[in-house]
Amino acid sequence: MKTLKLLFTSKKFVFGLCLFLTLLFLGLLFPVFNHKDPLDLAGFMYQPPSKEFWLGTDNFGRDVLVELIHGLKTSMFIGLLAGTVATLIGVGIGLTAGYIGGWVDNLLNTITNIFLVVPPFVILILISVSLQNRSLGIMGLIIGITSWPWTARAVRAQATSLRVREHIDLAKISGMGTFEIMLREVLPYIMSYIFMAFVLQVASGILNEAGISMLGLGPSNIVSLGTMLSWALLFEAVRTGAWWAFIPPALTIAFITFSLLFMSTGMDEIFNPRLRS
Amino acid sequence: MNPYFKYLSRKLFWYILTFFIAIFLNFFLPRLIPGNPVSAIISQMATGGVNSESLERLYESFMKEFGLDKPLPVQFINYIKNILKGDLGTSFSLFPKKVTSILGEALPWTIALQLPAILTGWIIGNLFGAIAAYKRGTFDKVLFPVALFVNSIPYYCLAIILLYIFGVYLEWFPIGGGYSRNLIPAFSWTFIKDVLHHYFLPYISIVLVAIGGQGIGMREMSIYELNTDYVLYSRLLGISDRKILKYVFRNAMLPQITGLALSLGTMVGGALVTEIVFSYPGVGSWLFNGIRQLDYPLIQGSTLIITLTVLVANFIIDIVYGIIDPRVKAAQLEER
Amino acid sequence: MSGKKLLEVKDLYTYYQTRLGEKIKAVNGVSFELKEGEILGIAGESGCGKSTLGISISGLFPPPLKYGKGSVKLGDVELTNINHSKLRKEILGKKISFIPQSAMNALNPTLKVKRFIVDLVKEHEPNLSEDEIIKRAAERFESLSLPKRVLDAYALELSGGMKQRTIVVISTMMNPEVVIADEPTSALDVSSQKIVIKLIRQLFEEKIIKSVIFITHDLPILRHIATKIAVMYAGEFVEVGTMEQVIFDPVHPYSNALMNSIIVPEKGIKGKKLPSIPGAPPDPRLEIQGCRFADRCPLADDECRKAPIEMREAKGRLVRCIKV
Numbered sequence A: 001m002k003t004l005k006l007l008f009t010s011k012k013f014v015f016g017l018c019l020f021l022t023l024l025f026l027g028l029l030f031p032v033f034n035h036k037d038p039l040d041l042a043g044f045m046y047q048p049p050s051k052e053f054w055l056g057t058d059n060f061g062r063d064v065l066v067e068l069i070h071g072l073k074t075s076m077f078i079g080l081l082a083g084t085v086a087t088l089i090g091v092g093i094g095l096t097a098g099y100i101g102g103w104v105d106n107l108l109n110t111i112t113n114i115f116l117v118v119p120p121f122v123i124l125i126l127i128s129v130s131l132q133n134r135s136l137g138i139m140g141l142i143i144g145i146t147s148w149p150w151t152a153r154a155v156r157a158q159a160t161s162l163r164v165r166e167h168i169d170l171a172k173i174s175g176m177g178t179f180e181i182m183l184r185e186v187l188p189y190i191m192s193y194i195f196m197a198f199v200l201q202v203a204s205g206i207l208n209e210a211g212i213s214m215l216g217l218g219p220s221n222i223v224s225l226g227t228m229l230s231w232a233l234l235f236e237a238v239r240t241g242a243w244w245a246f247i248p249p250a251l252t253i254a255f256i257t258f259s260l261l262f263m264s265t266g267m268d269e270i271f272n273p274r275l276r277s
Numbered sequence B: 001m002n003p004y005f006k007y008l009s010r011k012l013f014w015y016i017l018t019f020f021i022a023i024f025l026n027f028f029l030p031r032l033i034p035g036n037p038v039s040a041i042i043s044q045m046a047t048g049g050v051n052s053e054s055l056e057r058l059y060e061s062f063m064k065e066f067g068l069d070k071p072l073p074v075q076f077i078n079y080i081k082n083i084l085k086g087d088l089g090t091s092f093s094l095f096p097k098k099v100t101s102i103l104g105e106a107l108p109w110t111i112a113l114q115l116p117a118i119l120t121g122w123i124i125g126n127l128f129g130a131i132a133a134y135k136r137g138t139f140d141k142v143l144f145p146v147a148l149f150v151n152s153i154p155y156y157c158l159a160i161i162l163l164y165i166f167g168v169y170l171e172w173f174p175i176g177g178g179y180s181r182n183l184i185p186a187f188s189w190t191f192i193k194d195v196l197h198h199y200f201l202p203y204i205s206i207v208l209v210a211i212g213g214q215g216i217g218m219r220e221m222s223i224y225e226l227n228t229d230y231v232l233y234s235r236l237l238g239i240s241d242r243k244i245l246k247y248v249f250r251n252a253m254l255p256q257i258t259g260l261a262l263s264l265g266t267m268v269g270g271a272l273v274t275e276i277v278f279s280y281p282g283v284g285s286w287l288f289n290g291i292r293q294l295d296y297p298l299i300q301g302s303t304l305i306i307t308l309t310v311l312v313a314n315f316i317i318d319i320v321y322g323i324i325d326p327r328v329k330a331a332q333l334e335e336r
Numbered sequence C: 001m002s003g004k005k006l007l008e009v010k011d012l013y014t015y016y017q018t019r020l021g022e023k024i025k026a027v028n029g030v031s032f033e034l035k036e037g038e039i040l041g042i043a044g045e046s047g048c049g050k051s052t053l054g055i056s057i058s059g060l061f062p063p064p065l066k067y068g069k070g071s072v073k074l075g076d077v078e079l080t081n082i083n084h085s086k087l088r089k090e091i092l093g094k095k096i097s098f099i100p101q102s103a104m105n106a107l108n109p110t111l112k113v114k115r116f117i118v119d120l121v122k123e124h125e126p127n128l129s130e131d132e133i134i135k136r137a138a139e140r141f142e143s144l145s146l147p148k149r150v151l152d153a154y155a156l157e158l159s160g161g162m163k164q165r166t167i168v169v170i171s172t173m174m175n176p177e178v179v180i181a182d183e184p185t186s187a188l189d190v191s192s193q194k195i196v197i198k199l200i201r202q203l204f205e206e207k208i209i210k211s212v213i214f215i216t217h218d219l220p221i222l223r224h225i226a227t228k229i230a231v232m233y234a235g236e237f238v239e240v241g242t243m244e245q246v247i248f249d250p251v252h253p254y255s256n257a258l259m260n261s262i263i264v265p266e267k268g269i270k271g272k273k274l275p276s277i278p279g280a281p282p283d284p285r286l287e288i289q290g291c292r293f294a295d296r297c298p299l300a301d302d303e304c305r306k307a308p309i310e311m312r313e314a315k316g317r318l319v320r321c322i323k324v
Helices: A002-007 A011-033 A064-100 A102-117 A120-129 A136-146 A149-162 A166-173 A178-214 A225-234 A247-271 B003-031 B037-046 B052-065 B072-085 B099-135 B137-152 B155-169 B189-226 B229-236 B241-277 B283-292 B296-324 B326-334 C050-058 C084-091 C113-124 C130-143 C148-152 C160-171 C190-205 C219-224 C243-248 C253-260
Strands: C005-017 C023-035 C039-043 C065-074 C096-099 C178-182 C211-216 C228-233 C236-242 C312-314 C317-319
Touching: A002 A247, A011 A064, A011 A247, A064 A102, A064 A136, A064 A149, A064 A178, A064 A225, A064 A247, A102 A149, A102 B003, A102 B241, A102 B296, A120 A136, A120 A178, A120 B003, A120 B241, A120 B283, A120 B296, A136 A178, A149 A178, A166 A178, A178 A225, A178 A247, A178 B155, A178 B241, A225 A247, A225 B155, A247 B137, A247 B155, B003 B072, B003 B296, B099 B137, B099 B189, B099 B241, B099 B283, B099 B296, B137 B189, B155 B189, B155 B241, B189 B241, B229 B241, B229 C096, B241 B283, B241 B296, B283 B296, C005 C050, C023 C050, C023 C065, C023 C211, C023 C236, C039 C050, C039 C219, C050 C065, C050 C096, C050 C178, C050 C211, C096 C160, C113 C130, C113 C148, C113 C160, C130 C148, C160 C190, C178 C190, C190 C211, C190 C219, C211 C219, C219 C228, C219 C243, C219 C253, C228 C243, C228 C253, C236 C243, C236 C253
Parallel strands: C039 C211, C039 C228, C096 C178, C178 C211
Antiparallel strands: C005 C023, C005 C065, C228 C236, C236 C317, C312 C317
């Protein structure tokens, strides 16, 4: 796997990956050691950071640090789920459109473009607003369903250029079915792009979750980074100067996204020879 | 036929098609889930202790008023008819105010905020990105992670942080609203100054994040262009670096314009949530209120307006792009 | 042919530095002289370093290409350590010019041809007005039988052959002394190839340009244009002689093989040669003991692999082989 070795020579990629994994493990391991429930009313409202509450309490009197870590876990989960869903759909559509070409391509391309231009956020709002119970899984699913067009477009471009390569002709001559060719002859070549797209989709998933939660359409009864921010806004945390209620979640969202974007920039420099310094 | 005209009419057709699909989605998506919005509202009211008989009557009158008692396809046709008339329905929560009038007041605020902010961010971002690509070295190594970080912060997160630092802590700027409560809108200098004062923080948060995003993209495009064959050829012929940079930036700008069109949907979304942070009287805040009160007409009206605005903006960008890039004209010529 | 010596290359070594820190050898000790009135053809397989040699001669070292050692002298000026701005203003485009390999992509897609020519000429003769430059360009185009409409066109409005001819004219606008043409005919069909070669000959005969270095993998084509030929393999010259000598009586085993390789017109691989020489060139990262061609050479034996082979005189020309 020379590609993997090459990938690890990119400082940007390694840095981003480490940061992301650190945050991920923090979110996963912390609850194992600390069994507090984030929704517990542990203290008075808007207590500033102290030895007892490292990040103070929010408007409900809950421990912000505990909320933060759980929220981290939630947001990352939704982001990863959404990223996976979006990548799978995007690759499926993009690969089919790019490889098969013709009217299938035209149709899929038009659909992709439509869902690219109509703000996905809007569709997300319209779907979420009518859902009574918004569980983690459902949130991840619908965010993924609304953000695939970007990946589809990128994958289609790659698939189209691969369509004319010699080894594809060889495969066709040897009687391989279309689906098989797509899976075995085209897919391996674009794995690097798919991986990059996945990273970006996860980042976008996390941002979308935060955004939709800010509007009040986040996962029901579960703490996420976005819901923390929306509570802070709704309950005048800013006005009262309770910075610990919103700055930590805001920065955490930024750091997660930052690590992912950094990873993808590193990958881009490796996979795209034209971009090398 | 003039190739440009062909290009335009094809694009126009596609946009109209997209708009109809948007209307379709706008109407049907919220209705996919069983149960209707009126019962949700009525049940909310029920907890307030209204007796069940009046609730029944309220329910019926609401249903009739909003045409929810008719079959779905009929509702849809009525919906389209109304849109074409410019009627986006009546708000549930601000009954009997019309959605169109609510949003009509809010839209100018939104556009006044987002249009300059996005444009400024785009221009400055591209400039920074191009300079970073050219200079490489320390300028690039320092600026890049910073820009990436700023780009990673959602608009509203940066907005909250800025609001806190500059509004609450330093008290340089007001914490919300479009203008001070004690002022009456007028074309006076006091009013305008006040509006600008309120305008600055939301404007800056959008600009900063936009700079981050655009800068990164432009830097990438510029690096890509700097490594092309025509740049090498120009250098081999002794053409100055300054000239070559002009070539590179012009060529790198073009995909940036399309990139702007593509990311417009997301940018607008983020900017809207920013409005909420600042209680800015634009479409975003009304959308938020609508969601909180399950005011379906308001929600649907807002999303439709947002979609329409994004479509129009995209169309304008497509037109501009067609004029600027000679490759577009040539592609049209080829297809004859 | 005893014209003025225009270009002198001595023991030039250049290499590529990869991201992983490896040094990939490109030009491995090349020496030659180019006199006024000569057309030097440099022929070899893809990857032998001939294109890199072309760029290295220009003095411009676009990363990841790096200068190793040796000298490139244009007249009295040493190009390997010259001040960059002097290189750009006085040498590039003016005294030495380049006809690139991928003419397809060499023109800025968003610039009209005449705009580009104006930019080029203004760089070297800043006192000319734009109109004067366009007039001069139109005259040059006309005298070389290129349609004037090309000036107003964008690159993608031109056919492959027309693009190549345009590049040739643009590169020679400033009447350079040395023109380095890197595979100018490789991407063209046979009739376009003929036209481009005729064009270069015309420029040469009208003394608009004084000497040419014609780089190609297609050794037989040099018959129509070269006066001197250097065969290149794995970064060094293996045979240097007159056109007649190398084309009709190749001495080095590699030159022999090149001249006799078959062109197989398979679908999609137009003009590509299927070498009848088994094996492949040596890994450019490794140090080779002895002759670089030994592994593929029908005449090779142990003596060939002991020490690096120098150029020596044989049959009236220079050959890098101890077996002929």
